[in-house]
Amino acid sequence: MTYLPSTTADPGTDMGPVAQVITPDGERVADATLEPWLHEVGDDVLVGLYRDMVRTRRLDREGVALQRQGQLGLWAPCEGQEAVQIGTARALRAADFVFPSYRESGVQLVRGATPTELIQVWRGEEQSMGDPFARRTAGPQIIIGAQTLHAVGYAMGIQRAEALGGVATDDVAVAYFGDGASSQGDVNEAMVFAASFGAPVVFVCSNNQWAISEPVRVQSRTPLAARAPAFGIPSLRVDGNDVLACFGAMRWALERARSGAGPAYIEAVTYRMGPHTTADDPTRYRDPAELERWRGRDPIARVHALLRARGALDDEAAADIAADADRLAADVREVCLSYRTRDPLTIFDEVYAEPHAALEAERRAYAAYLDGFEEGAS
Amino acid sequence: MTELTMAKALNAALGSALAEDPSVLIMGEDVGTLGGVFRITDGLLATHGAGRVIDTPLAESGIVGTAVGLAYRGFRPVVEIQFDGFVYPAFDQIVCQVAKLHYRTRGAVRMPLTVRIPWAGGVGAAEHHSESPEAYFVHTSGLRVVAVSNPSDAHFMLRQAIACDDPVVFFEPKRLYHVKGEVDLAAPLADAPPMGLARVVRPGRDATVVTYGAQVATALEAAEAAADDGVSLEVIDLRSLSPVDYDTIAASVRRTGRAVITHEAPGEAGVGAEVAAGITERCFHHLEAPPLRVTGHDIPYPPAKLERHHLPDLDRILDAVDRVLDRPHSLAGAAQ
Ligand SMILES: Cc1ncc(C[n+]2csc(CCOP(=O)(O)OP(=O)(O)O)c2C)c(N)n1
Numbered sequence: 001m002t003y004l005p006s007t008t009a010d011p012g013t014d015m016g017p018v019a020q021v022i023t024p025d026g027e028r029v030a031d032a033t034l035e036p037w038l039h040e041v042g043d044d045v046l047v048g049l050y051r052d053m054v055r056t057r058r059l060d061r062e063g064v065a066l067q068r069q070g071q072l073g074l075w076a077p078c079e080g081q082e083a084v085q086i087g088t089a090r091a092l093r094a095a096d097f098v099f100p101s102y103r104e105s106g107v108q109l110v111r112g113a114t115p116t117e118l119i120q121v122w123r124g125e126e127q128s129m130g131d132p133f134a135r136r137t138a139g140p141q142i143i144i145g146a147q148t149l150h151a152v153g154y155a156m157g158i159q160r161a162e163a164l165g166g167v168a169t170d171d172v173a174v175a176y177f178g179d180g181a182s183s184q185g186d187v188n189e190a191m192v193f194a195a196s197f198g199a200p201v202v203f204v205c206s207n208n209q210w211a212i213s214e215p216v217r218v219q220s221r222t223p224l225a226a227r228a229p230a231f232g233i234p235s236l237r238v239d240g241n242d243v244l245a246c247f248g249a250m251r252w253a254l255e256r257a258r259s260g261a262g263p264a265y266i267e268a269v270t271y272r273m274g275p276h277t278t279a280d281d282p283t284r285y286r287d288p289a290e291l292e293r294w295r296g297r298d299p300i301a302r303v304h305a306l307l308r309a310r311g312a313l314d315d316e317a318a319a320d321i322a323a324d325a326d327r328l329a330a331d332v333r334e335v336c337l338s339y340r341t342r343d344p345l346t347i348f349d350e351v352y353a354e355p356h357a358a359l360e361a362e363r364r365a366y367a368a369y370l371d372g373f374e375e376g377a378s
Numbered sequence: 379m380t381e382l383t384m385a386k387a388l389n390a391a392l393g394s395a396l397a398e399d400p401s402v403l404i405m406g407e408d409v410g411t412l413g414g415v416f417r418i419t420d421g422l423l424a425t426h427g428a429g430r431v432i433d434t435p436l437a438e439s440g441i442v443g444t445a446v447g448l449a450y451r452g453f454r455p456v457v458e459i460q461f462d463g464f465v466y467p468a469f470d471q472i473v474c475q476v477a478k479l480h481y482r483t484r485g486a487v488r489m490p491l492t493v494r495i496p497w498a499g500g501v502g503a504a505e506h507h508s509e510s511p512e513a514y515f516v517h518t519s520g521l522r523v524v525a526v527s528n529p530s531d532a533h534f535m536l537r538q539a540i541a542c543d544d545p546v547v548f549f550e551p552k553r554l555y556h557v558k559g560e561v562d563l564a565a566p567l568a569d570a571p572p573m574g575l576a577r578v579v580r581p582g583r584d585a586t587v588v589t590y591g592a593q594v595a596t597a598l599e600a601a602e603a604a605a606d607d608g609v610s611l612e613v614i615d616l617r618s619l620s621p622v623d624y625d626t627i628a629a630s631v632r633r634t635g636r637a638v639i640t641h642e643a644p645g646e647a648g649v650g651a652e653v654a655a656g657i658t659e660r661c662f663h664h665l666e667a668p669p670l671r672v673t674g675h676d677i678p679y680p681p682a683k684l685e686r687h688h689l690p691d692l693d694r695i696l697d698a699v700d701r702v703l704d705r706p707h708s709l710a711g712a713a714q
Contacts, residue, residue, distance in 0.1 A: 097450070127478075131486035132450070139482060143474050149440055150475070153447020160429055163400050164452050173447070185467070189440030196435055350485040351519050353543035357574070358621035359519075 020239040024297045026305025034248035043312035049243045050303045053082035056106035058325035067278040072122040076102045080273035083299035087246025099147035100176040102140035111137040115331040145184030151175035152190045155199035170258040173201045180211025183219045195232035200257035203265040208272035213285040225267035240270030241299040385555040387529035391536040396426045404431045406458030438468035456492045463506030476545045477520030492539045500553040502682040510643030515547045516620040523620040525549040527594035529559035534570035551592035576623035582612035585636035590616040600692040628660040635666035636702040645673035667702040
């Protein structure tokens with residue numbers, strides 16, 4: 001038997017076939033695959049998703065502003081990707097464990113990250129968002145794709161919960177990654193392990209069209225969602241700028257994983273509106289017309305239009321949501337400006353869990369060296 | 379006391395760890411039904427089941443990366459890399475994730491992983507089956523790196539590595555898998571010498587030879603030969619390559635005034651360079667000669683038929699001993 005690549009869809013540069021339930025104009029349309037996962041989702045849920053997206057965008061803009069003002073070393077903007085982050089993260093339970101990449105600030109927000117945690121990594125004060133167990137969410141992963149294996153391993157641990165004296169649970173592990181990451185060996189190995197062990201893990205690929213300057217077609221000649229079935233993992237390709245589609249897809253994927261049916265994969269087709277990071281200049285590689293085309297598919301505007309048309313969002317509620325987002329931004333700015341860098345000798349802490357004589361000697365030597373300065377200064 | 383091969387001593391250690399602690403898991407290629415290509419995991423699947431002795435897909439980064447996720451969930455995975463030269467695909471997960479997650483999360487996430495590596499040459503193996511990658515891991519903070527040289531250490535150090543809350547890269551010289559030695563399987567783990575300590579395996583007066591792994595046996599042969607020649611060599615087995623137990627080494631070199639470091643890995647930026655620098659920093663005023671290294675050449679591991687020219691033998695060690703003792707030696711006429 002010969003397998004030939006399918007040529008039915010573009011790997012991602014344009015929309016191609018994707019599941020959508022809210023059009024860019026804010027019209028609610030039906031999708032046969034997603035509808036069963038959306039029936040009892042009312043306007044209240046949609047308003048909540050809208051609120052989270054507005055908060056995420058406001059946070060993101062504050063992050064960029066703080067970086068431009070020299071308060072943050074770097075920021076990885078997620079403007080344009082709010083729907084995939086909020087839609088998928090809002091479908092999770094607190095007990096599920098999330099392994100994100102550096103771009104998932106919206107996911108971190110939904111998982112309960114505090115303003116301090118949201119900026120400390122980018123300010124260069126800490127290397128992680130904090131204790132991953134507090135909110136069952138790992139810190140931002142910088143090594144492209146590495147976290148997908150951690151999610152699969154964690155899911156293999158869920159399968160063995162009873163071995164540690166726990167009760168069997170239906171928790172799920174979730175890996176977030178980008179279209180560029182789909183080329184990494186780790187992501188492919190993660191899919192092999194997940195499928196082979198039937199691990200309760202959901203892969204969420206945010207296909208934002210670009211891996212820094214490289215378009216998706218450099219990573220793949222087929223839609224990314226088309227790869228998963230070859231690993232034995234069912235997938236959905238959804239409009240990543242449609243928060244309800246992402247929410248429904250995630251419910252489908254989570255239900256599969258929870259019920260013991262094994263892993264699931266979502267490709268959310270979206271667009272990174274800003275630079276890759278604040279250090280990047282996308283005008284060198286992106287066509288302005290492309291940006292404009294995607295501006296017309298804004299994930300927040302369409303929900304706004306839908307809620308307005310339904311009478312589920314009046315001026316007062318919209319103003320309240322905007323004010324709430326402004327408060328978040330103000331809090332982030334305040335913690336950023338008042339951040340106190342920790343004692344330098346703490347850089348020697350927690351390299352090892354158990355005492356390590358050589359490192360302890362190094363720490364003592366550096367402490368003595370620093371003390372010398374203080375004496376000299378006084 | 380039981381007379382056991384290193385392979386059986388390791389197997390017994392894994393069996394005890396699995397039996398004593400339900401969070402211990404064995405993972406790797408062929409570790410289940412086959413019992414590992416060296417049979418180190420022989421019988422463990424039958425006793426402990428496929429939930430705990432996991433035959434993984436053939437993907438080293440996948441093995442270590444999923445072990446990271448299992449550690450997040452409270453497990454203590456013991457990973458087998460089938461051969462030394464196959465650890466490189468897992469290098470990223472080991473040095474960027476395993477080594478750093480405890481630090482990155484300020485201690486919230488522990489990575490009590492043990493990465494077992496059948497290691498080094500001298501067994502006439504094919505390409506990529508005889509490598510000595512230890513220096514790469516020694517250079518990485520957050521990892522502990524150990525190398526064993528006898529069945530008793532293999533047994534107890536493996537149990538200590540598994541019990542350790544830090545990740546341990548555990549090197550097993552495959553040349554010694556079938557060499558027998560006494561192991562007191564009934565001895566409590568607490569009575570065994572700590573994993574981080576070096577050991578003086580043969581006391582001596584005239585020079586200190588520092589080594590580890592299978593090379594310990596070669597150094598002992600050299601010491602035996604030197605003794606016939608009236609030279610008394612002290613031989614130290616490092617046991618732990620990170621951290622290095624400089625207390626033991628420096629105490630010896632301060633007495634002997636001379637040091638030779640030998641290992642089969644290439645010398646450039648190797649463990650021997652590190653130890654020579656550490657000795658110089660600590661014992662400068664006691665040294666009668668610069669510490670010398672006797673190592674594998676700075677070449678890719680050569681074909682099996684020529685590996686004896688790569689692996690430092692007792693004559694190369696004795697030549698270096700003569701040089702630190704300022705005695706006539708085979709390099710006497712050579713430009714240095
Ligand atoms: C292993 C590795 N290689 C290269 C990089 C540098 N790098 C950072 S982000 C990036 C592009 C990633 O693209 P994608 O996976 O699509 O995610 P996106 O940034 O678009 O969200 C690259 C090449 C890295 N961080 N890690």
